[in-house]
Amino acid sequence: MNAFIASDLLKRDYKGCKKTFCLCCNKLPMKYGWFSLYYRKQSSNRNFSTRVVINSVSLPNETEVAVIGSGIGGLVTATKLAKRGVKVAVFEKYLIPGGSSGYFTKDGLIFDVGASMIFGLGNKGTTNTLTRALAAVGIELETIPDPVQIHYHLPDNINIRVHRSYEKFLEELQMRFPHERQGLKNFYDECWQVFHSLNSIELLSLEEPYYLLRVFREKPLACLGLVKYLSWNAGDIARKYISDPIVLAFIDLECYCWSVVDANKTPMINAGMVFGDRHYGGIHYPKGGVGTIARSLAKGLESLGGSIHYGNPVVSILCDHSQDSFGRKLMHTKGIQLKNRHIVTSQYVVSNATRWNTFDQLLPDIALPVMEQRWRENYQMSPSFLSIHLTVDANRLSYPIVDCHHIVLENWEEMETAKDAQGTIFVSIPTVLDSSLAPAGYHIFHIFTPSWMEEWIGLSPEEYKEKKQRLKNHILARLEKAVFPGLTSAIQQAIVGSPRTHRRFLSRLDGTYGPIPRRKLPGLLTMPLNRTSIDKLYCVGDSTFPGQGLNAVAFSGFSCSHRIAADMDLVPHLPVWLDRWLSWWISYSRFQ
Numbered sequence: 001m002n003a004f005i006a007s008d009l010l011k012r013d014y015k016g017c018k019k020t021f022c023l024c025c026n027k028l029p030m031k032y033g034w035f036s037l038y039y040r041k042q043s044s045n046r047n048f049s050t051r052v053v054i055n056s057v058s059l060p061n062e063t064e065v066a067v068i069g070s071g072i073g074g075l076v077t078a079t080k081l082a083k084r085g086v087k088v089a090v091f092e093k094y095l096i097p098g099g100s101s102g103y104f105t106k107d108g109l110i111f112d113v114g115a116s117m118i119f120g121l122g123n124k125g126t127t128n129t130l131t132r133a134l135a136a137v138g139i140e141l142e143t144i145p146d147p148v149q150i151h152y153h154l155p156d157n158i159n160i161r162v163h164r165s166y167e168k169f170l171e172e173l174q175m176r177f178p179h180e181r182q183g184l185k186n187f188y189d190e191c192w193q194v195f196h197s198l199n200s201i202e203l204l205s206l207e208e209p210y211y212l213l214r215v216f217r218e219k220p221l222a223c224l225g226l227v228k229y230l231s232w233n234a235g236d237i238a239r240k241y242i243s244d245p246i247v248l249a250f251i252d253l254e255c256y257c258w259s260v261v262d263a264n265k266t267p268m269i270n271a272g273m274v275f276g277d278r279h280y281g282g283i284h285y286p287k288g289g290v291g292t293i294a295r296s297l298a299k300g301l302e303s304l305g306g307s308i309h310y311g312n313p314v315v316s317i318l319c320d321h322s323q324d325s326f327g328r329k330l331m332h333t334k335g336i337q338l339k340n341r342h343i344v345t346s347q348y349v350v351s352n353a354t355r356w357n358t359f360d361q362l363l364p365d366i367a368l369p370v371m372e373q374r375w376r377e378n379y380q381m382s383p384s385f386l387s388i389h390l391t392v393d394a395n396r397l398s399y400p401i402v403d404c405h406h407i408v409l410e411n412w413e414e415m416e417t418a419k420d421a422q423g424t425i426f427v428s429i430p431t432v433l434d435s436s437l438a439p440a441g442y443h444i445f446h447i448f449t450p451s452w453m454e455e456w457i458g459l460s461p462e463e464y465k466e467k468k469q470r471l472k473n474h475i476l477a478r479l480e481k482a483v484f485p486g487l488t489s490a491i492q493q494a495i496v497g498s499p500r501t502h503r504r505f506l507s508r509l510d511g512t513y514g515p516i517p518r519r520k521l522p523g524l525l526t527m528p529l530n531r532t533s534i535d536k537l538y539c540v541g542d543s544t545f546p547g548q549g550l551n552a553v554a555f556s557g558f559s560c561s562h563r564i565a566a567d568m569d570l571v572p573h574l575p576v577w578l579d580r581w582l583s584w585w586i587s588y589s590r591f592q
């Protein structure tokens with residue numbers, strides 16, 4: 001989808017044949033490196049391809065830590081390390097930072113490509129991971145609080161709004177389901193307990209034993225509470241208190257809309273985090289669009305002496321063999337190679353690409369480590385999304401829009417149906433909160449629904465185009481009937497993205513939203529942390545503990561940078577042999 005940034009530019013400049021300027025700010029890109037663009041007219045229907053060649057002068061030959069990818073996970077790792085004085089270089093395949101939390105512009109409007117409901121931007125506690133990541137680089141974003149996290153439009157005319165106020169939300173829910181009054185209170189109260197435990201401890205690497213011992217000593221009750229819930233799923237707790245199948249289906253949907261699985265497969269720690277933080281720190285929209293978070297982190301990284309190199313796909317992680325202190329053969333990283341064959345030597349490598357991308361594409365010559373095999377036995381790729389970005393004339397809608405995020409489901413049985421745009425529809429209208437994203441009188445709609453890659457392969461270009469149009473019309477008809485009368489006639493422009501679009505522009509295998517359990521697993525216990533079986537290769541982002549979510553990947557960035565800092569001797573840690581043995585035990589025997 002971010003192609004639209006490029007296509008915007010092509011319209012203006014393709015005749016120039018050879019230009020040098022930055023695609024993200026349209027200025028001469030001194031700080032981003034020099035892009036040489038040359039455009040080739042590909043076919044008579046005015047499609048153009050763009051090739052971006054980076055002048056290798058701006059690329060480093062060596063660095064202390066090389067980070068592959070500038071998603072929020074990669075950027076937080078990089079900024080936290082740069083803050084400690086480590087020399088960090090980030091290599092990003094695309095032309096702007098952010099990955100799934102990036103943006104594109106078209107005709108002066110700003111569209112978020114993925115993330116839009118942002119947790120972790122609150123101003124208190126410890127779970128406001130995004131606020132803290134930005135503060136670490138001296139940046140405070142202007143954000144707009146969202147008074148309603150989600151407006152649910154459900155079967156049998158059930159309408160529920162998740163208010164910022166916990167009491168108001170619970171009251172609305174209890175009025176709708178009076179027979180489950182106590183059960184609902186018990187369930188959500190238990191989620192609060194988990195949240196309060198999390199929110200009272202410093203959040204760092206769980207595979208750094210010195211930190212664990214310290215945090216257990218400082219907050220024993222909170223830690224024991226977390227240990228208790230680590231192996232539980234939200235569905236287990238909900239079933240302790242609630243028996244009405246419709247209320248349980250609602251709890252499933254409450255989990256599904258961010259974890260893409262039902263409550264039985266959703267870790268209780270994550271549910272506690274989401275169901276607590278939305279009422280505590282709250283949901284906030286960053287003024288100017290979600291892209292400002294990644295742009296600010298990238299700016300912060302550069303101000304701390306780190307560098308970020310756009311349009312630079314990493315094609316392989318370079319490894320060597322060595323022996324550890326127990327005499328075992330080990331593989332360790334020694335750098336990365338870029339698509340233009342440039343090699344960057346680096347003792348530490350962090351991959352913000354998914355674990356599938358990392359081990360299948362960037363390490364094709366090594367046998368898949370046992371730890372990764374186990375991970376794949378437990379987790380599979382979630383579906384991708386069919387996304388529709390609309391510009392809508394607000395005056396032509398039949399009534400004013402008040403809530404930013406909506407979920408529409410007409411049939412409980414179809415919650416997880418992802419074929420042919422039948423199941424849950426997500427709608428985000430960020431202009432409700434931030435009118436600066438579009439001209440006065442217009443709304444931006446981002447509508448999406450899960451969709452599998454397999455439905456989109458093997459189509460001819462015409463079939464592909466036709467399928468996008470057909471599913472778009474189907475979704476819009478559903479929305480028009482269920483929630484937004486007059487929507488279709490108010491549309492000024494529509495841009496449709498498929499799983500193929502997500503794969504291409506977000507560089508995620510099959511365009512996946514992230515990993516999901518293949519079956520019911522013991523909560524978060526089986527989710528891998530940042531270290532991998534290859535010495536000094538770390539993963540960060542949503543295929544590491546605790547999974548999807550911008551605040552979750554920001555946490556994984558805190559945790560990854562902390563583990564690396566311990567490995568670099570920059571923070572206190574146990575004697576190396578004890579540290580190695582304990583963190584091996586935590587990572588390999590407990591989590592894998």
Ligand SMILES: NC(=O)c1ccc[n+]([C@@H]2O[C@H](COP(=O)([O-])OP(=O)(O)OC[C@H]3O[C@@H](n4cnc5c(N)ncnc54)[C@H](O)[C@@H]3O)[C@@H](O)[C@H]2O)c1
Nearest residue numbers: 069071072073093099100114115116117314541542548549
């Ligand atoms: N809150 C919401 O509304 C919402 C919606 C969608 C996604 N999200 C979240 O966004 C999170 C994703 O964050 P993340 O940090 O895991 O990663 P990400 O996928 O956002 O970013 C990864 C980055 O790595 C880059 N990359 C991949 N392979 C590369 C290579 N070989 N060379 C160079 N660069 C490469 C990609 O271009 C991308 O910029 C997910 O957890 C998801 O939950 C949230």
Ligand SMILES: CC(C)=CCC/C(C)=C/C=C/C(C)=C/C=C/C(C)=C/C=C/C=C(C)/C=C/C=C(C)/C=C/C=C(\C)CCC=C(C)C
Nearest residue numbers: 117226227258270273405406426427428546548549552555
């Ligand atoms: C080691 C041992 C044994 C022990 C230890 C104990 C302890 C200390 C523990 C601890 C733990 C921890 C720290 C944990 C942490 C966690 C976390 C941080 C978590 C987080 C999470 C988050 C999340 C999950 C989030 C999510 C979100 C999301 C995903 C969102 C999404 C959204 C969307 C998709 C949108 C929708 C839309 C519409 C509706 C429109």
